[in-house]
Amino acid sequence: xxxxxxxxxxxxxxxxxxxxxxxxxxxxxxxxxxxxxxxxxxxxxxxxxxxxxxxxxxxxxxxxxxxxxxxxxxxxxxxxxxxxxxxxxxxxxxxxxxxxxxxxxxxxxxxxxxxxxxxxxxxxxxxxxxxxxxxxxxxxxxxxxxxxxxxxxxxxxxxxxxxxxxxxxxxxxxxxxxxxxxxxxxxxxxxxxxxxxxxxxxxxxxxxxxxxxxxxxxxxxxxxxxxxxxxxxxxxxxxxxxxxxxxxxxxxxxxxxxxxxxxxxxxxxxxxxxxxxxxxxxxxxxxxxxxxxxxxxxxxxxxx
Amino acid sequence: xxxxxxxxxxxxxxxxxxxxxxxxxxxxxxxxxxxxxxxxxxxxxxxxxxxxxxxxxxxxxxxxxxxxxxxxxxxxxxxxxxxxxxxxxxxxxxxxxxxxxxxxxxxxxxxxxxxxxxxxxxxxxxxxxxxxxxxxxxxxxxxxxxxxxxxxxxxxxxxxxxxxxxxxxxxxxxxxxxxxxxxxxxxxxxxxxxxxxxxxxxxxxxxxxxxxxxxxxxxxxxxxxxxxxxxxxxxxxxxxxxxxxxx
Numbered sequence: 001x002x003x004x005x006x007x008x009x010x011x012x013x014x015x016x017x018x019x020x021x022x023x024x025x026x027x028x029x030x031x032x033x034x035x036x037x038x039x040x041x042x043x044x045x046x047x048x049x050x051x052x053x054x055x056x057x058x059x060x061x062x063x064x065x066x067x068x069x070x071x072x073x074x075x076x077x078x079x080x081x082x083x084x085x086x087x088x089x090x091x092x093x094x095x096x097x098x099x100x101x102x103x104x105x106x107x108x109x110x111x112x113x114x115x116x117x118x119x120x121x122x123x124x125x126x127x128x129x130x131x132x133x134x135x136x137x138x139x140x141x142x143x144x145x146x147x148x149x150x151x152x153x154x155x156x157x158x159x160x161x162x163x164x165x166x167x168x169x170x171x172x173x174x175x176x177x178x179x180x181x182x183x184x185x186x187x188x189x190x191x192x193x194x195x196x197x198x199x200x201x202x203x204x205x206x207x208x209x210x211x212x213x214x215x216x217x218x219x220x221x222x223x224x225x226x227x228x229x230x231x232x233x234x235x236x237x238x239x240x241x242x243x244x245x246x247x248x249x250x251x252x253x254x255x256x257x258x259x260x261x262x263x264x265x266x267x268x269x270x271x272x273x274x275x276x277x278x279x280x281x282x283x284x285x286x287x288x289x290x291x292x293x294x295x296x297x298x299x300x301x302x303x304x
Numbered sequence: 305x306x307x308x309x310x311x312x313x314x315x316x317x318x319x320x321x322x323x324x325x326x327x328x329x330x331x332x333x334x335x336x337x338x339x340x341x342x343x344x345x346x347x348x349x350x351x352x353x354x355x356x357x358x359x360x361x362x363x364x365x366x367x368x369x370x371x372x373x374x375x376x377x378x379x380x381x382x383x384x385x386x387x388x389x390x391x392x393x394x395x396x397x398x399x400x401x402x403x404x405x406x407x408x409x410x411x412x413x414x415x416x417x418x419x420x421x422x423x424x425x426x427x428x429x430x431x432x433x434x435x436x437x438x439x440x441x442x443x444x445x446x447x448x449x450x451x452x453x454x455x456x457x458x459x460x461x462x463x464x465x466x467x468x469x470x471x472x473x474x475x476x477x478x479x480x481x482x483x484x485x486x487x488x489x490x491x492x493x494x495x496x497x498x499x500x501x502x503x504x505x506x507x508x509x510x511x512x513x514x515x516x517x518x519x520x521x522x523x524x525x526x527x528x529x530x531x532x533x534x535x536x537x538x539x540x541x542x543x544x545x546x547x548x549x550x551x
Contacts, residue, residue, distance in 0.1 A: 175409045175418040175425040182395050182406050188357065189393040194381030194410035194467055203415075249397075 013158060017151045025150040026222075031262045032157040033218045036164050038242040038254030040211025045240075046249035047172060048204035049184025050098050054110040055239045057117035058087050058209045060231025062216020064121060067134040067226050076140035076221065083213040091209025095202040114236050121228035133227030137220045147221075157218050164211060171207070172251065180204055184249075245286060247295030256294050306333045306368075308471050308503050309354070314363030315527075316346075316353050323349040325527030326363070331471070336497055336504045338518030338535075340511075342548055346527040347507045348390050351473050355387050356380055367471070382411050386469035390476050390507070394456050394463070396449025400440055403448050403459060404431035408466035430466065438462045438492060454485045461489065465496060471503045478510040486510075490517050515539065523547065 017025055041055040065086060066079040097109040121128050128134070139147045140156070147153040171177055179200050182190035191197045220226050238261055246257025260283075268275040290297040307330035316324040324346040331337050339347050352358040354365050356377045365372050367383060375383075395403050409418060409425035418425055435444050438458050443451060448459060457480065464472050477493075478486055490513065496502050508514045514521065515535040523531040523538060525547040531538055538544055 171419070173423055175405075175421075175423070176415075178398065178402060178406045178409065179418075181398060185395045185397060186393055188377075189389065189395075190406075191377040192355065192357075192381065192387050192389075193407045193463060194378050195406070196378045196410070196415075198376075199415065 017154050022150055025154055027263060027266060029150070029154045029157050029222050031258050032154070032161050033215050033222055034239070034242065034262055035254050035258040036161055036218070037212045037215035037239055038246070038258050039164060039168055040208040040215070041239050042208075042243045042246075042248065042250075042254045043168065043171070043180070043211070044204050044208030045243055046247075046253060047177060047184065048180040048201065048208075050095070050201060050204055051103065051107050051240075052094075052110045052205070052208070053107050053233070053236045053240065054094065054114040054117070055208070055212045056231050056233070056235030056237075057114045058091065058212025059216040059219060059235060059239075060117060060121060060228075061087055061090065062213035063220040063226050063231065064128055064134070064216070065213070066217040066220040067137050068127065070138050070140075070221065071134060071136060076217065079217050079220075080214065083217045084210050087209040087213030088206045091212075092202050092206040094209065095205030098201050098205065099198055111233070114233055118228060118232050121231060128228070131227060133225055134220075135225040137224045137226070139221045139224070153222065157222070160214065160218060164214060168211075169251065176200070176203070181249075241283065244291075245283060245293055247293030250293070250295040253293060253295050260294070307331060308333050308368065309505070310366040310369070311350075311354060312364045312366070314350065314353050314360045314365065316349050316358060317361050322527050324353060324360070327524070327527070327529055328363075329522055329529065329532070331503060331505055333470075333503055334497070334501050335520055336493070336506065336518045338514040338521040339505060339507045339524060340509070340514055340521060340538075341524035345524045345547075347524055348475055350524070351387065351475055351505075351507065355385065355473060378410070381467055381469075384468070384470040386464040386467060386472040388460050388464050388472075388474050388477060390479070392453070392456050392460055392480075394448040394451075394459050397447060399445050399447055400451070400459055401428075401431050401435065401444045403463055404434050404466055407463035411467040427466070434462050434466060437495075439488065454481045457481050458485065458489065461492075465502075468500070469502065471505075473505045473507075475507045476509065477506065478508055478513045486513060493517060 246253030
């Protein structure tokens, strides 16, 4: 049953771009890119239980790294390497407050960090061109295969998502995943059982942030134009929403959550001007009646 | 006999309250030491000071003669010291087997070996032996949160032994466990004590359990040790009766 669903999902992912118009292609590519960032946040929040309101900032860091490097003639893979390195280090450092404070206190610490990153992107014009943003971001060419077309670039993003998913799947099923879960459920007990909670907390932040950075490196060439407002607090909040709506701590949660956040608003457009209100009401109802998200809801219904 | 654990003049105050007020004792290798006393006498605070959950206000704790004050609980685990908590503490979302694997996976090897190595970190067989030993075989693949209180308690105790510790501090292992399961738990603890020469310190309110399990007993009241001896000696000690029954 699960395998059949997965196979169907993969077939749809491969087939769907051939049936879409440009805007649809843009949306589904954006879904792929946001899923990668949400997978990262799901690792930090869903598995290891550390809340972060700064995941959007790491998407921004990745996007600016890609935009600055590629508009200066560097290849995109160099942006991947640099963005991963920067996000790992900054994510690790951002994890330190989590060793002292938890829950909403931690949320506020990460919120301040998000504001700081936004200010840097907006004000450091020598680096980021400030509010004018960076335009003309090229799409990469891989071994002679140009991804300039929308369909090609979608498949490029999908390939990265596949790699990220496989790596994350390995990670959450390794002893690390078990230690992350233990950290989330009871860090004091975990520590007494030899789990170095300090190091695992920092790792959860670093790895989750690095996936945010990877997502950003794809975001820049997808839109080919970036400006600071795209990575303001709103993006962090919507990534948080994706993780919660999909099902925090479920492997497939971010895939579903990102779909709800990126695609569903478009599908409710038939309701006219009120579509965002209907969408918001739906999300509120879901969070009130099923805080474990759509996958948690599915599990409850399925088990009955 | 060698003393595994030495506690010297340990004190812990919370504001003006002296929860532990200068306690010294030795735990000898292979013994089962009972720690009893009325509620609020400082037993659990003493455990937390010994094991790094709390930093003592004064005093020193040594393991094998080496001071361990200031060491984190995860470092003590790697030195062969395990514990259980007063309130039940298992990981409800993990299965029984995964709880045990987790409890054993961290005390050897490096972080990286746990990332790229085997999924059970080489602990699968040990976890299965522990499951069998604590008679949890039928529940091995159940989520720990789905078990009854008594079964979770057994799992909780079993987890403390996964890293093969030499010294285990058990905080009220018998609390809320029914009499049948309790005698099973007592047998398991005796077996581990005899077979692996593991040393135990047990906090317990269930007098019958303590008296039948322990070889030596310390009595704590108002943060101080007021009596020490074999179960028989302690039972007849007027100071102990006074502490339990008197004001």
